[in-house]
Amino acid sequence: MALQTNSTESDPEVSANCSIRTGIVCLSQGQYSEALQHFNHALQIQQKYFLPNNPSLATTYNHIACTYYKQDQFEEALPYYKKALEIEQNSLSNDHPSIATSYSNICTAYVGLSRWSDALEYGFKTIEQSKKSYQADRNTQAPLIHYIGHIYHQQHEYEKGLRYYNEALNLSLTHLPADDASLVVTYYRIAGAYDKLKRYEEALSFYQKTLNIELKTLPDNAKTIATTYTNISTVYFHLKQFDNAFIAANEGLDQLLKTLPKNHPEVVQQRAYLDAIKMSQILEDKHQ
16 A cells, blocks of 8 residues: 555554445445545545555545435536546556446436436446456446447437447347346337337337246236336237237236235226227227
8 A cells, every 4th residue: 555655643544444444334324424424534544645646545536426426416426436537547557447437437427417428428438448448248348338228218319229229238148048137127128219219019029028037037026017018008009909908908907906905096097098998999990
C-alpha cells in the first residue's frame, strides 16, 4: 500500500479499512446515512495519507457512489463513479476489468437519470473495455450488448433495441441451450419490442419462449406467469384470434387466483378483459 511519507497515524490503512468494513455492513442493512459517514471517514484518511492515484481511493469512491445509487440519487453518485474511473485509468493496466466495471456503473447512473446519449456513450465504452479485459468471453459480452438494446428500448427506439437484443441472444446461444433460464429476460424484451412495432407474430413467438421458461423455473403461483399469459392474449387479440386470446387470458386469470382473492383489483381487471374479448368476438362475427 503506497503511503505518503509524512504519515502521523500508527496505521492509516487499518483505520481506513475498518471504517470501510463498517460502512459495507451498514450499506447491506440499508443504513445509508451511516454507511456514508463511515465511507467518508475512510476517504478522509486515505486522502491524507495515501498517494492520489492509489487504487484504494477508487474503491472508496465506488462505495460512496454505490450508496447514493441505491437511494436513486444518481446525480450524487456520478461524480464519485467518475473519480473512481479517473484513478483506475491512471493506476491500473489498460485492460484491467475494474475500468469496464466503472464504465458500466456510470452508464447505469445515466440510465437512472434518463440521460440516454450519455448512457449509450458509456455503455459502448463498457463493451470496448470488456473486450480488452475478457477478450472473447461471451458470458461477459452478451449482457452488455443486451443492455445497449435496453437503453434504446427505453427511448422507444425499438428497431435499434431489437438489433442489440438479437445480437446478445445469438451470442448467448453459442454456449447456452435455447431454454436456459438466463435467457428469459432477453426473450421477454424482444417480444415486447416486436409487440410495440406491431409485429405480432414475432412477438407471440418470443412471449411463448418466455412462458415456457417461466413455467419450468418459477414457482407455480408466480404472478409473472400471469403477466406473460396476458401479454400472449393481447397479441392474439391484435391478430383477431379471439379464441386463443380468451384461452390465454383465462390462464392468466387462473394464475392470479393462485395468490389473490376474487375481489382483488387485478383479478377484477382480468375478468373485465375476458369480457372485452368476448364482446370483440361477437362484433367480429357480426361483420363476417
